[in-house]
Amino acid sequence: MIIDRAFALKIAFGVLLFACGAGLSAVLDNYYLQVGTTLAMLCALCWAWNIVGGYMGYPALCMISFFGIGAYAGGIAQAAGVSESLAWLIAAGVGALFALLLGVPLLRLKGHYFAVGTIASVEVLREVANNWEQLTGGAVGLNLPIHAGSPDEVGRFFYLAMLGLAFLAFLITALVDRTKFGFGLRCIRQNEQAASMVGIDVFKYKVGAFVLTGVLGAATGAIYASMVAFLEPKDAFNLIMTIEIPVMVMLGGMGTIFGPLIGGVSYVILKEFVWAYFINWHSGILGLIVVTVIYFLPVGVLGLTWRDIFKKLGASKSTRPATSDIARSTS
């Protein structure tokens, strides 16, 4: 593991940020705690996706498959009488196993084929959840035991649980960023054949990254399920979210430590703003903004330097990013 001053500063900043977030739970009212919980949930999912999508550069559109699998695994365990925290662990385990089973065939595909394969998994799982009534309750839904306690306690509990998970995802990302494993993933992103030539076990690395993403996604889903206390297929396997998560990470900066956080927060703010001002057109306008942002900022907010901004302001014709930038972000 390589630790330099810049990295140590980044980690210290992240820890401070999370400590502030945890401290806020003492003063925020329940509505803001709920907003904070959603934000922490999205950031955890973004960090999870960033491992496969950012560091490894595979366009995985199955984040919500992991999330939904975790939600159902945790939900079914809890409905069967397992305690909440154990159910979350079980869900994480199921998420790992599922990612392994899904990853082994899918990770042999590349590019568009891989993207299509992963997005199909969301549809397939939703249909399974819809039809396997004995296990999932089918389209009628699944009731979970309700977390006991006053509204304030419950609000704070789930906020801290989600924040804790986001913190874990942050730490894992930091580790990936600075270890041989992360280095291998970056190599795979740049050139898979070359990576294998220099002695990286490409397939093992890819499956490893996929499993890491699966564990984090499933744990997030399980905490969400306990919070909502009711699951139905359309909510657990939400197709729009499986696309929104990669968009958020792209917005912030793929394959970076803080990209998922910045992307998640700015996307949520952007969405709220557009929704408040263009109630009837919000989906369309949001889509346009996202396309525009990705077009002009292919490497995300974190890829932007002050010099770039001035350059862009100065010469409007150079707004198209350099091809090397695009290659860096999409390869």
Added chain:
Amino acid sequence: MKTTTSIIAALSFAALSAAPVLAQETIKLGAPLALTGPLADAGAKSKQGYDICVSAVNDKGGVDVGGKKMKLELVEYDYQSETNRAVQIVQRLINVDKVPFLLSPYGSGDTKATAVVAERYGVPMVAAAAATKSVFDQKFQNLFGVLFPNDMITEAEVAYYKKHVPSVKRVAVLALNSLFPKAIAGEMVKSATGAGLDVVFNTTYSPDTSDFSNVLTQIKGLNPDWIYATGYTQDLILIRRQMADLGLEVKVLTMTAGPSYPEFKENVKSLAENVTTNSWWHQNANYSDNYLFGSSLKYNEAFNAKFKRDATYLEAAATAACQTLAMAIEEAKSTSADAVRKVLHEKTFNTFYGPIHYGQLGQNEVNAALVMQIQNDKLLVLAPENLKQGELQIGVPKK
């Protein structure tokens, strides 16, 4: 400059329109609405239902709380048809807007998820669009549902056709794979088997199916007396047309809930004749209402005057949800959650929607299921007996 002017104009307008509301204390009803997203159509209908209730109550001076007249105020937010956002909005309504009562979001799933939050805070919530029993089976003290359970509808239908067409023996059930159609189809199978009918076919189809010829050919081979199809109106239109193409004849054809809406008749034209359906409510089942509208027909007139179309059970249930809250507050002579909750559990409310008794479980227990049939281009009530407008016609036209 233009912006400044418009901001000032907007502010002064807001101030003016807010002034009469501020002049007197109001009772806030929190409503998470699906105004955008996949449920936007149903969400807009719920909103119309709530709006007409609030304006009717306020037009007659407001709710009489122990001698003091208080107006109703609807505090609404769009939850974009997303469950997570609906939960967030209910938190907002309770914590930031401090609403003492809630109206639920659309559909059984979102109702259940938000009811958990309402239960935690002890805020009574009335659901206008949740009929599935599993929503009410966790013994929540603060959740009330206007729609009576699905099985009451299928029980009423089976009993009616068994009595009026004794030769009906073989039933084929076809349902869209989605929460409500699947639930009602499941109840239908149970009711039919319970009554000694033979369910010869029972299958679900996926959303967005556009070709039913395969499944209808299978049904034709089984020669059923009664076909029971449930799904979105668009699907039912396709099914009815393709039945005619295949020359599929049947004694009774029931479709839920398409034929209740004018779109169905407009699209299948003469093929709509003799198609039967069911409903939780229809204006033709004329109940009297001493509190607000006078009667079901008068409610529909008021609705038509405001929105230029007839009300369906969706809007009516939304209005009834709001109306029972107003009636319970009056009866309790208080806006405290405990007092109102007690009245909601105990009282039977006589409304234009029919009698509503929430009981201990919270879901309306009064079975007022309507069996209906399209005859000569009109939707007539066949059962219950006291609301009957016509006799059952057997068989559906071939072309």
